[in-house]
Amino acid sequence: MVECSPVLDSVFGSLSDSTRRDILRRLVNRELSISEIAEPYDMSLAAISKHLKNMEKARLIYKRRDGKNIFVRLSPVAFRDASDFLKSYRQIWEERLDSLEKYLSEEQ
Amino acid sequence: MEFSISRELDSPRETVWKAWTTQEALYKWWGPKECTITDCDLDLRVGGTFFYGMEFSNGTEMWGIFKFDEIIENEKLVYRVSFADKDRNAIRAPFSETWPLETLNTVTFEDHNGGTRLHLVSAPHNANEHEIKTFNGMFESMKVGFGGTMMQLAAYLKGEI
Helix, strand or coil, X not given: CCCCCCHHHHHHHHHCCHHHHHHHHHHHHCCEEHHHHHCCCCCCHHHHHHHXXXXXXXXXXXXXXXXXXXXXXXXXXXXXXXXXXXXXXXXXXXXXXXHHHHHHHHHC | CCEEEEEEECCCHHHHHHHHHCHHHHHHHCCCCCEEEEEEEECCCCCCXXXXXXXXXXXXXXXXXXXXXXXXXXXXXEEEEEEECCCCCEECXXXXXXXCCCEEEEEEEEEECCEEXXXXXXXXXXXXXXXXXXXXXXXXXXXXXXXXXXHHHHHXXXXXX
């Protein structure tokens, strides 16, 4: 059936939050500093840091220090695993319904 | 948050219902691709179960169990489903520690263009906070097209890494 690593639990836990999903979307294009990340949200820097920590733990992002600034980048590995999983869950159902359709046409 | 999938079929509702509710039919079509149904035992009544074993091409064996909560002939089937061991005990999903132990599934059968429209909805049942998070994270991501975005991203990054 669906094969994937246990790390997916933390990935999907992390993706269950809309702010974190939004941050990820913004990181697709380029890396951002922590203050750039925080800017559009009505949230304290501490709250943003907490979100980032969660995402870092899920290996969705990683941080890079450049002098005084910390930049955040998207990490592709967990993304790829998660994407494969999402694809295969629906795919199993599609295949199962294909199989039902085939069964019904053979029965008639 | 819930997962849903639909399919329009040419066969009449009664035929589609039979395919879902008779053991020999399920034996033929229920197993996903690349897997053989090894064991299949249907007791169709409220409180009854459907227990099935699956053997995958790599030799792995897995079991699943339904518990029927509602049965309206030719219209609606409601059941809780979980992964199981070979003694029919519900177990955790092999791919995740926090996938809900049970999901509640509702399958509806409707007339559609001389055939049948089948609709399936699946949601966590009696789930704890972590299980709901895992389930929601997964399907919320899928719903907003994260699956697609991620795939494109992965393809893009493949060239870059």
